[in-house]
Amino acid sequence: MPLGTLDRRPPPFFHQGPSALTRVALFSAVALFLMAADTRFAVTRPLRSGLQMLLLPLERALAVPLQMTHAGGEYVSGLHAAQAELGKAELALTAQSAKAARVDTLVAENTRLRALVDLKPALAVKAMAAEVLYEASDPFSRKIFIDRGASQGVVPGAPVIDESGVLGQVTRVYPLSSEVTLLIDKEAAIPVLNTRTHQRSAAFGADGSAMELRFMAGNADVKVGDVLQTSGVDGIYPPGLDVAKVVKVDPRADSSFARIALAPTASADGVRHVLVLEPMAMQLPARPAPEPEPAKDKKPAKGGKK
Amino acid sequence: MIMPRGADQLLLPVNPLFLWFSLFLALVLNMLPVGRVAAMPDFLALVLVFWNVHQPRRVGIGAAFVFGLLMDVHQGAVLGQHAEAYTLLSFLAITMHRRLLWFGVAEQALQILPVFIVAHAVSLVVRLLSSGSFPGWTMLLAPVFEALLWPVISWLLLAPQRRAPDRDANRPL
Numbered sequence: 329m330p331l332g333t334l335d336r337r338p339p340p341f342f343h344q345g346p347s348a349l350t351r352v353a354l355f356s357a358v359a360l361f362l363m364a365a366d367t368r369f370a371v372t373r374p375l376r377s378g379l380q381m382l383l384l385p386l387e388r389a390l391a392v393p394l395q396m397t398h399a400g401g402e403y404v405s406g407l408h409a410a411q412a413e414l415g416k417a418e419l420a421l422t423a424q425s426a427k428a429a430r431v432d433t434l435v436a437e438n439t440r441l442r443a444l445v446d447l448k449p450a451l452a453v454k455a456m457a458a459e460v461l462y463e464a465s466d467p468f469s470r471k472i473f474i475d476r477g478a479s480q481g482v483v484p485g486a487p488v489i490d491e492s493g494v495l496g497q498v499t500r501v502y503p504l505s506s507e508v509t510l511l512i513d514k515e516a517a518i519p520v521l522n523t524r525t526h527q528r529s530a531a532f533g534a535d536g537s538a539m540e541l542r543f544m545a546g547n548a549d550v551k552v553g554d555v556l557q558t559s560g561v562d563g564i565y566p567p568g569l570d571v572a573k574v575v576k577v578d579p580r581a582d583s584s585f586a587r588i589a590l591a592p593t594a595s596a597d598g599v600r601h602v603l604v605l606e607p608m609a610m611q612l613p614a615r616p617a618p619e620p621e622p623a624k625d626k627k628p629a630k631g632g633k634k
Numbered sequence: 635m636i637m638p639r640g641a642d643q644l645l646l647p648v649n650p651l652f653l654w655f656s657l658f659l660a661l662v663l664n665m666l667p668v669g670r671v672a673a674m675p676d677f678l679a680l681v682l683v684f685w686n687v688h689q690p691r692r693v694g695i696g697a698a699f700v701f702g703l704l705m706d707v708h709q710g711a712v713l714g715q716h717a718e719a720y721t722l723l724s725f726l727a728i729t730m731h732r733r734l735l736w737f738g739v740a741e742q743a744l745q746i747l748p749v750f751i752v753a754h755a756v757s758l759v760v761r762l763l764s765s766g767s768f769p770g771w772t773m774l775l776a777p778v779f780e781a782l783l784w785p786v787i788s789w790l791l792l793a794p795q796r797r798a799p800d801r802d803a804n805r806p807l
Contacts, residue, residue, distance in 0.1 A: 339691075351695040352725035359699070359721060362714035367764055372713050379707040386665060387708070394667050462667035465674065466709035467769035468761040473710070500710065507710045514767035535768070597669075 380502040387473070387505075391461055398600075453566045454606040456480065458488075460599055461505060470513040470533070470596065472496075476604060477504040485564055487605045493570035493593030494518065494558060495602055506604075510596045511571070512537050520571050521559035525549050528559050531572060531590055537597075539572050541588035546579045550588055563609035570594075645795040648689055652794055657681055657693070661701060665708055673775035678705060679723055679753055680780050683746060684787050686727035687734055698724035715760045723753040743784035750777035 346354075366372045402409075458476040476482050478501045486498040488508045496510040497518075509516050516533040520541075527549065534540045544550060554574040560567025572590035579586050660681035668674070678701055685693035702717030709716075726749045734742050754777050761767060 348695065348725055348728045352721055355695055355699045355721040356718060359702070359714040359718035362703075362717065363712050363760065363764070366713035376707055376713060379704060383665075383704060383708055386662065390662065390665055390667060462665075463669060464709045464711075465664075465668065465670055466711050467670055467672035467674075467773060468757075468765065468767050469710070470670075471710045515765050535770075 376500070377502050380505065384502075384504055387461055388475075394462075453608070453611075456482070456604045458482075458602050458604050460602060463596075464507075469515070470510040470537075471499075472508050472510065472596070472599070473505055474508055474602060474604070475505055477502050477506050479503050482506045482604055483607065483610070485607050487565045487569075487607065489569060489603050489605060490594050490599055490601070492595070493572075494565065495594045495596065495599065497564070498604065508602070511592055511594075512539060512596060518565065518571060519559050519562045520556040521567070522550065523555045523557055524551070525554075528561065529556075531556060534589070537592075539590040539592055541574070541590060542585070544586050544588055546581075546584060546586045548586060550574055550577055550586070552577055556590065560608065563612060564607045566605065566608055643796065645792065646797060646799060648692070648795055650692065653685055653689060653692060656791055657685065657697070657701065661704065664705065672769040672773040673779065675776055675779040675783055676750075676753075679720060679750065680783055680787055681791070682720060683723060683727045683749060684784075684791055686724050687731040687746075688792070690728045690731050693724075694728070695721055695724045712760060712764050715757055715764075718760065719753040719756040722756055723749060726752060739785045739788050742788070743781045746784055747777060747781040750780045753777075 345351075362372060366376075456476060458474040461473040461475050464471040464473065474488070482498055482501050484498055484501050488495045488498060494511060496508045496513070496516065498506050499509040500507040511518055511531070511533055513533045514535070518531050519528065520531045521528050529541055529544055531539050532542050541550065541556075552574050556571045556573070558565040558567055558569045558571055570593040572592045574588060575591045576589040577586060578588070657678070660678040663677040682693065682698050682701060686698070698720040699717050702715075702720035703713070705711075705716040705720075706713050727746075730745065730749075734745060737745065754773065758768075758773070
């Protein structure tokens with residue numbers, strides 16, 4: 329029997345290290361601490377950024393075969409699909425051209441009018457194109473990762489849109505990538521404006537690629553088919569971006585609030601390119617610093633021993 | 635030498651390079667951008683448990699914790715969710731590794747199923763506490779798939795150790 333056949337090193341007799349129970353207690357404690365620190369404080373941010381940087385090359389490499397299959401599929405499906413797309417695009421362009429021609433005059437007129445009544449000029453929003461790296465496979469949340477990060481100027485809270493409407497919001501920024509929480513995530517919320525009634529409300533993510541309009545009275549004026557747009561009151565989303573459409577209104581007799589289901593305008597599945605906008609708050613003038621509170625008298629020492 | 639009844643032959647010592655490469659490959663498999671499927675088996679958990687059972691002195695709870703952290707960062711989950719799940723997974727696997735190897739592969743799969751269920755339950759509890767979202771009932775299938783993959787992974791990852799100690803023309807492998 330050759331030498332390498334068996335592991336001939338004697339098992340360590342004394343040097344076994346801490347027992348499995350000790351180790352599991354230690355690592356569980358560390359994990360619990362990390363969970364608390366991650367949700368409550370910002371101390372884990374450097375650790376997360378470091379690990380993300382470590383994983384980034386791998387993530388980029390893994391995105392390549394996906395893009396290749398996509399490109400290959402496009403190549404095979406070929407000319408007819410491309411021509412059909414082109415036809416559709418031309419139709420859309422014709423439909424929009426009249427509008428587009430009027431926009432310039434309207435913008436000029438608007439600026440003049442605003443100058444006349446001494447309003448501040450409307451804000452122009454800076455945008456940055458980004459590519460989707462991957463969608464998080466985490467079944468508990470709806471997040472995508474994009475290939476632009478802090479070094480390209482992405483800031484936490486920046487709105488992310490695609491060609492049809494608002495997609496979500498940047499929640500974590502790493503040096504070279506960032507995490508976008510989609511509007512259909514359970515934790516996402518967005519202030520919206522009903523374009524028909526001009527009523528403001530807040531939309532929240534719901535289970536199963538849908539959203540809901542919460543805290544609307546049972547008799548609120550919301551109809552199926554209403555279009556909801558960003559209201560612009562939050563200082564993050566620019567006003568007038570499509571968010572969702574009302575698909576179901578259930579007045580619910582047993583509760584004072586109606587259950588209103590929404591279908592998001594931008595589909596999160598299969599999105600490849602997105603636009604990262606600058607949060608509106610960055611262009612608004614800074615808030616005035618709060619006035620320093622008048623110094624209070626020193627509180628009497630509590631519980632002095634006697 | 636006492637050989638476990640389930641083992642049909644004396645195995646070669648494991649190649650540490652192969653061991654860590656298989657773990658890395660499992661991590662890559664988990665990171666493949668295939669979309670969100672709640673019933674998707676966690677390949678990394680599977681390979682971690684496998685090496686915890688077969689090589690508990692090389693792959694321990696610490697390795698499981700670190701791989702868990704990597705998965706957390708990749709998925710953008712709460713930092714520590716996968717780390718906690720994998721830590722418990724690894725602990726349970728290490729505590730049962732001496733008993734497990736006395737059984738055949740099918741019985742092993744049956745006994746390892748509760749371990750995977752516990753790991754998924756930990757993830758679920760953490761997410762319910764932190765955000766309150768529920769991914770749907772299909773997630774119950776994930777541990778079942780992982781247990782069903784146990785025989786496959788056993789065959790695959792033990793294959794290098796099943797090679798003949800001295801190869802010759804008649805037995806190339």
